[in-house]
Amino acid sequence: MAIYSPGLSVLSQNAALPPDWPGGYWLHWLVFVVIIMTFVLASIMGFIYFERRGIGRFQVRLGPNRTGPFGILQPVADAIKVLLKEDIVPAKGDRIVHWLAPVVAFVPVLLIFAVVPFGGGAILADLNIGILYVVAVSSVTVIGVFMAGWASNNKYSLLGAMRDVAQVVSYEIPLLLSIVGVVLLTGSLSMIKIVAAQDLPFILLQPLGFLIFFMAALAEINRTPFDLLEAESEIVAGFHTEYSGMKFAMFYLVEYAEVLAISAIITTLFLGGWRGPLLPPFVWFLIKVFGVFFFIFWIRSTIPRLRIDQVMAFAWKALLPLALLNLVITGIEIVALPAISPWVIILINLGVLAVLVVVWSRFFKLGGGRVAV
Amino acid sequence: MTLALSGKEIAGKLEEQFPGGILDSGADSVTIKSDLLLSVASFLKDTKDLEFDYLTAITAVDYSRYFELVYQLTSLKHNHSLIIKTQLYDRNHASLPSVSGLWRGADFQEREIYDLLGIKFDGHPNMKRIFLWEDFQGHPLRKDYL
């Protein structure tokens, strides 16, 4: 397999072993847990701030600019407000499930960060099934969402939760298939090896895979245009209608933590992780994560949302066949054209992308929702 | 310009079809007997050259001795209009056949007249109060309310 430059880099071979610190493995674990928690919480605050200012500018208005200079303390103000609110549980709701739901939703998202390479060997645990672990763990979040919808004893919540489960389960498959393309190119499931193999970022080598992954990921994290389950104009607030106080804050955190996790995964899989000239690795990582996040909320402020049957149709009839085709083509390229310069592969892939997108958009219509009553 | 058809002419035409049913006619209105309402309405809707396919408004006025119901009809095709009036003298059991079978637009307007003035419409698919709540007593727009 000669598409990627030969040899895994020295870096990745060393990073498989725990570092040589006093206290050994457990100290490494403790340090990284602290780093990850700080990073996640700080980034979420930063993301909330940037999103509100950014969307405000898209909508010809300033975002929040009163709390602190340039409104920087706005997320802090939000956090304080939410912590001070009364915690209301619906009278006929299931109390235990109601209490557990935010926990079940939030913990898996944090677990994803255990295998995200922050730069130059800094990773909590270099599992050699890295990306598989990520996909497996991220599917548990939806159980928490469904528990929330059920325990609220509210038809709107249940409707929202059902929509969410259907959506997340449907979009898992294109997500996985587009990841397999990357894995084929790398030859390994480990996150560190994936970053190490990207002398050319995989977005160039797998453009179709990138697009499919991006759209499936948007659907997984329930962002516009797939955010119909919290569509405030339809079913009020969906599954978190009946939540207030700290539990609502947890769901809010879950949403942003998922965005952060997806941005980090996209950066690792397709944009080359922490690699880049001149600047230190962690800074490159942040820049790329932030770039992906900017793109995500740019889409949110521009595009209307889809209806649930259109969302499902899109997953099964458009993304799934395209993902399979992508897989087949990548496989053929690896097996049949082993010694060609990567640039030729890039051109072939871009051509294939253009053709497939044009053909599919002719075939595929998103409409037709009326049912005979 | 929407031509307001002359009441006298239409009264003449209607008198041929429904002898004795026309009580009065004005410059642009015809007053008929209340039990002939449905037949006159369908005649006006279906006759060629009249073809009143659009019901603009139904109004009810409470003159203390009687209720007067005013039906404003328009024909989009010929661009002319006409007013049909009818009077009800029994204040306690005021009722009238409903025209919602001919023009669906009468649906909410008849419910409103029932709600605020107490005139029932027979044959209406959903004769309930529309603005006030179900247990409300009385009909506010009547002159003797309060």
Add this chain to the structure above:
Amino acid sequence: MAVKTELKLKTEPFVLNIGPVHPSTHGVFRMRVTLDGEVLIDLEPVFGYLHRGIEKLAEGRTYTQVIPLTDRLDYLASMSNNLAYVMAVEKLAGITVPERAEYLRVIMAELQRIASHLIAVGAFLNDCGAFMTPILYMIREREKILDLLEMVSGQRLTYNYMRVGGVSQDIPGEFLPALRKFVQRMPSYIDEYDQLLAENEILLARSKGVGILPKDMAINASASGPVLRASGVKWDIRKADPYSVYDRFQFDIPTGSVGDCYDRYRVRVQEMRQSVRIIKQVMEGLPEGEVKAEVAHFLRLPVGETYAHIESPRGELGFYLVSDNSIAPYRLHIRAPSLINLTALRDMTLGWKVADVIIIFGSIDINMGEVDR
């Protein structure tokens, strides 16, 4: 009644209450919908939450005192309500309105039409899920119109500007230059919105073919305004039965062909363009003179009755006035276009999904002040 399916799945319909307090029902409006899964099988509109008894109140006020009451009917199009009412009074009393007042009335009515359609289109797009970006852009334009109307009447929402026999006061010096500037820039803004949204794939998927109102049903259900015109009926009171000085100006009547939500949206956007065209012509021909005819303070009308109607942004607004030669009306009945346009709501929404119901309802564009009076 249930959805016909081929699978013998046992499903149970449930009743959901949308409203009266809901982010998306354009006021206090309640719909009791019976759902089978996501599909609507029955809909019952319930209103009366904003019933203030305006018709009864009008019987205890003089003719001029009723004008502020009419402001509060369709509070997003106050000028139109005022105009229809004073036209009814003038028709019965036989008062002639001076030329300048007529021209000013047309300017105000058309400005009001643009403002109302901006909100209608913006709210429709908001319901489609475009997060608030289009409606904020349109509110930016509406602010310019509200500034103009504030120059003239001192109010931003309920103007109380028309009087029996003319308008209450003449326009200040800075009005015409500001209006000229507005009229010059408005077409480019409408083009900007069109460009951003008219060909948007998701908007087309959400609204094309959704909520069709066939032509015969529209006529039979006494629909009026953009709802009727989108179904293919070329009927506009300004052309069919011209009032004020509309017969002196050139403008087109945009119509749709199918009668779905997309057509209603397009008709409103085109109507905004035509309104700008009318305002340009009116500005050129504005004569000098008085703005109000001499009318007794306690106006007494001859015994009789009359009906006057105008084309308000929502449809045909008519006032039926009965007078018994006293200083107050004997009976004032308001033909509210929003109420009558709602007659066909059930038929338009049967068989569609919950998300579509909100969109269809938004595209009819009702105003609860008018529905409930």
